[in-house]
Amino acid sequence: MPQWGMAVDLDRCTGCGGCVVACHAENNISTVGDEQAAVGRAKHWLRIERYWEGDFPDVRLKFRPVMCQQCDNAPCEPVCPTYASHHTDDGLNAQVYNRCIGTRYCANACPYNARFFDFFNPSWDKPLQLQLNPDVSLREVGVMEKCTFCVQRIRAAGTQAKAEERDVADGEIQPACVQSCGARALVFGDLENPSSEVSRLSRSPRGSKLLEDTGAQPSVTYLSRLTQV
């Protein structure tokens, strides 16, 4: 059974935001508009965080793309009273929208602020609904949603590989963010396969996990940005 994970090379990431919009396009994430965004209801399964250091003129800025870290020991899972938030065999923190009753306990428990609550039914001004991806279900009011590692792509590739009686090849699955990244800062794959690129990168001495001391055991490894003086 593969264990899906991601490596994010911060030395390659330029903060361009291509992944952010790719995620919206792939996953039918509805835009909420200015008024709702102003009260913190915008949904970005993937965001670029920024860290300013120092003062002018000795100032630095670092970017970090943050999405659901698909933790092995996920704080969001045990708090869910309906098992909407649960762990799959292949290492994903799945969210079953039909089970979710909107307690939002999971969002409170998540150390990464990676979960977003649907305060409304989604709507699209016609004919923008034509952009919707039929492989991804729409989330109705009152449920929690988050990054799935583009599970629809994972399942499609798995089905295809099974039909062809083979294993999924390394690099065959690309979540939308990974696919859009020009600088190749994001790499997705099977952490169980020691020769996969994501495994190789995850073993890098530059690697670390985000907020590791919470004990959540994330599946996303960040490779630090180097400095050269």
Added chain:
Amino acid sequence: MDRRSFIKLTAVTGTGAALASCGNPENDFIRFIPDEMIVPGVAVWKPGVCSLCPAGCGLTVRVMDADADVVRDGQAGIVRIAAAKKLEGAPDHPVNHGGLCARGQAAIQVTYHPDRITQPLRRTGERGDGLYEAVSWDDALAEIVSRLDALEGAGNQGSLTYLTRVGRSHRAALVRDFLVRFGAPPPVAFEIFGDDVLRRANALSFGREQLPTFDLANAMYVLSFGADFLGTWNSPVAQNVAYGRMRQGRRGVRGAFAQVESRMSQTGASADEWVPVRPGTDGVLALGIAHLLMSTGAYPSDAAGRAGALIEGWAAGLPGYAPEDVERMTGLEAARVEGLARQFSDARPAVAIVGGAPLAHSNGLFTALAVNALNALVGAPGRDGGIFFTPQLDVAAAVQSGSPAQPAVALESLVTEGLAGGASPEVVFVDGANPVFTAPPAWRVREWLEQVPYIVSFGHFLDETSILADLILPDHSSLESWAEALPESGAVMAVASIAPPVMRPLHQTRATPDVLLEVGRMLGTPLALPWETFDELLGASLAGLPSASGSGALADARQAGVWSGELPAGLAVADSADTSPASVPVAFTAPEFDGDADEYPFHFLPYSSNAFLDGSLAHLPWLQEMPDPLTSAMWSSWVEINPVTAERLGISAGDVVEVTSAHGTVRTRVVVSPGIAPDLVAMPAGQGHRTFTRYASGRGENPVELLAPMTDAATGALAWAATRVRVTRVGPPDGRLILFAGSLREHGEEHR
């Protein structure tokens, strides 16, 4: 016959009968006819070309079935169509190599935008009211033809003006040919953040009047002067791909990167060393580095050839640019100048980039020539890890149109002349350009357009310029028509990005190139353009190119969405004729600024927005809601102010302020940013539309409204970074600056 074919056949025959009896409710049968063969739930992938900027990135478009409300042959109904669902970068495209930027991802929303103009419109109200009536294509074309015939009857063909944007393509070549044959001047292209200064400098330094391609992937040191090459400038995806390889694509080797600018851009954030200098002095730093390189003897001055000869004092080793001189002029310590020179000299290959604000000063051409000379000194042109010029397909030669190239007129001089009572156009065609929004108010473009008797727009949307149009002939979206671009940069080999329509048009629109061809045929004196349709032109143009598969270059492009390779002799754009060095070598002149330094204490920097560029993409909701990379702002405008300055002025984050220049005032909100010099304030362009769909209208502020009509003295290009402003606090936060990071725990992780 299997079950599926039987159902299809009965549906088709049944509906055929229904259609024959028009006006019958049975016409609802129309919903059963699929537009094309598409299996429900099964995706197919088709090539496309992104048209949101001139970079010409290749797309792979996911197409699936969907139910759309459409009008076909005058009848409304729901039809199962093959609809574009998702845009991805084309994996094997020589420019973007599978990557796609945020803007490209959102390009699909142009096609599905709820405020698209769906059919030809004729103005009924006053200009600017936005009141239009629907007209048929036949009536619309007859109207435009009668206007052009009237011009011809009066022998006044020269008074047709075509406003467009910068970008190389077959479409642009067709427009040019149309105008030449009609007897009109060539199209007038205007970009607020245009690169005319750099093109001109490259023509002088290297004999190529075009933007360069940087081989970042093989560079060991990159020194960028103000170019936002990882965000919005030149060919951003190509440059991101190469940047990733430069940093981590070579085992054990990591290229270094320094950025010279006084407001940290998204690109500057990735630099190892960030180097703020006084506005308009970037060229001095470049020459200071060149001086040190030459003084060590490692680089003889004549290594720079023609590019060096353009700089005064070059042969003598630039005696006036010692580190102390550079410190005095740029404000950068001499020791840091020496450090940059050492890195530029030691880390080979090194390459310098210049673009954006450094060239938007009164001495812009000098700055570009100075950086070019530095590149030439270290041998960057044409070597691995250096700069290249993508060979350009000469469309006029390829299609043997024989239309002589004429020098284009600048928008500013055209407008100035018209408003001064000189020649003013009788008919204006507007194709994608929105100069009422993007040109400084002092140019008075709107006033000039209002006195034009007849304006035609080909745009998809009502914006500040097209709302002045008397007739609107909406174009297809780039997914609904042949999409193509001839990328000016981004690859070492010649590239033609060309892809057939991905889907059928949703609305009653027509492809503008085909409209022009048809108008050309309908004129009293037909223009004799030798193509029936635009794709015939494409076929003619690509016929002479080598084909990898042997079935023809156009057939290859149909499959892959791109042709790339070696251009046959005679089909490449020749080196610029302008090869003679300037008669007088250029020297640094202090930049001039509009506005008295006492009254207007701050330099003002408008910059191309990561989401909206110059504002032409502000109508796309995904981009409106995308948090800005540096501020996390969404749906907003803001002005960036240094914390020390803000404290001195009693301004806090989010406060409402007025930014005032000698030419205008905007009221906006403050982002206190450590990444900006204390004597500089900066605003992203893009917002502040009065008219531009439900998502952008009446939102935020347009920094262009503050700009003085300053120009680069040598080229006449707009010096958009040469305005001074003052900032006055008006009041506390009013909630209109919307930040995504407002409630996120982003501190505490600062030392990764």
